[in-house]
Amino acid sequence: MIRPRFLLTMHKFGQGGADRVALLLASGFARAGNDVTIVRMQSGGEGEAALTPLCDPAIEIASAGAPMGSRKLELARGLALIVRRIRAARPHVVLATSNNIGLVTAFAALIVPRSGIRFAFKTTNPVIRPRDKSKVAQWYRRRLYGFIFGRFDCILPLTDAERGRLIALYPQYEQKFHTVMNPYVSDEMLANFTPQTTRRDAPRTIVALARMMPQKRLDLLVSAFARMRRQQDRLVIVGEGPERAGIEALIAQLGLSARVELPGFADDVVPWLRKADLFALSSHYEGLPAAVIEALATNCPVVTTDCFDGAAALLAHAPHCAVVPCGDADALAAALDRGLAYDERPTSLRAIARRYCMAAAIDSHLAVLHELAHAAQAERSNAVLTRIRPVRH
Known part of the structure; x- marks a missing residue:
């Protein structure tokens, strides 16, 4: 041959x-x-x-x-x-x-x-x-x-x-x-690390990894974050794109400038996922989003809209994870609140991600x-x- x-x-x-x-x-x-x-x-x-x-x-x-x-x-x-x-x-x-x-x-x-x-x-x-x-x-x-x-x-x-x-x-x-x-999952993502344990009522960090474009509906995520019962937490959106100015304006309009961070594009997402207490995806549609699998590989719980085929099946038995209807800010806010109601980071999520090594x-x-x-x-x-x-x- x-x-x-x-x-x-x-x-x-x-x-x-x-x-x-x-x-x-x-x-x-x-x-x-x-x-x-x-x-x-x-x-x-x-x-x-x-x-x-x-x-x-x-x-x-x-x-x-x-x-x-x-x-x-x-x-x-x-x-x-x-x-x-x-x-x-x-x-x-x-x-x-x-x-x-x-x-x-x-x-x-x-x-x-x-x-x-x-x-x-x-x-x-x-x-x-x-x-x-x-x-x-x-x-x-x-x-x-x-x-x-x-x-x-x-x-x-x-x-x-x-x-x-x-x-x-x-x-x-x-x-x-x-x-x-x-091929979403690297050896670095699967490597063991010991996250800091915090009380569920302590400030937490929600991370999103997304290019700032209409498909990703980051406006929905920011709006949902503003509606959460938990008002002590932070949201970090890692990424760049043409909608950055609009997202910044919405953050200011909702009075969230002190709690939402936009650090820009990151070559390496692992440090962000390890800092996160919850990963959020708010897209209107996706194929199979890499960021969801990458979050699971680091044992970070995921809350996502029902934006890709198989979302519910992928997260069906994943602790502190949830799938909510696309475009529903109230449902997304409620799921984010529930997703942060834990004292110790799950340890079983990376098993879901291993097949994507x-x-x-x-x-x-x-x-x-x-x-x-x-x-x-x-x-x-x-x-x-x-x-x-x-x-x-």
Whole structure:
């Protein structure tokens, strides 16, 4: 078997969890003996300094160019680079690493010769989002992803619940859907540490790890924090993004400036999670949020909105954790109050997170991608035999 060649497409090295996961996977693939190339639509992303060190030195990185101020323009420009790199490198597998790169990679699959190449697509957000409320929006999204899925040989959802939802929407593609696990949990997260024990009526810290953008509904979290019965606690929102000014204005309006901290983007989230007494996620929708798994890995209880498939199942037996309806500030406030009603930090939460450790998650991806690579190589070998086989008269 020839050494498998993988080409991964992504938008940029940003501050989102999907970008970090893509680089962790790429490095894991390279260390497992595969040739890996990353093709990104934009260089100089806001997470470049933090994410570049995650790349294994063996990975080749190709960039389409500097930021253009528009993701759509960057994706259109990047299409030509994806096509050129596929034609030059002839990878066995092309992997679109998130929803935001799926369409342009699907167009590349239409342009390049498909023989001896397999295309895979990783879904990191719902196909039909909660904000797609109108029938027209839902029809459009369903048709759009029907087109995208039709161009790929394999689609990789992050949970069995999401896989079931996708099969219900696209039964004709059932055989394409294969659940994989994301590499969220590092050895450092799972390392034992002794948190300081405090009385349940003492001041506590709630931590959120989120890019400041509309999807994350940090306005909801701040509003819920203001409604809590416990008025002695602190809220720390770790992250940056375009909605920072609006969040700061809401914090001031609600008189929370002395109790809410916005420290910005953090390269390492472990220290924040170990300081936290409770982790909060207030998103409108997610795929499988890395921050939830990372919090569980440090035995930090989680309160989340019902923003991702499988949330209730993941936290069903997790002490001091809760899932509340999306958009309900009162329910979120009540759950935050309940989540802090303990004297000692739980010790059983990291068991939930262990299945998302780096090695297991990389293996789950490679099990699927190597099967695709074997099929691609077999197709190439058959094509060569067909060309050299003598013609009988």
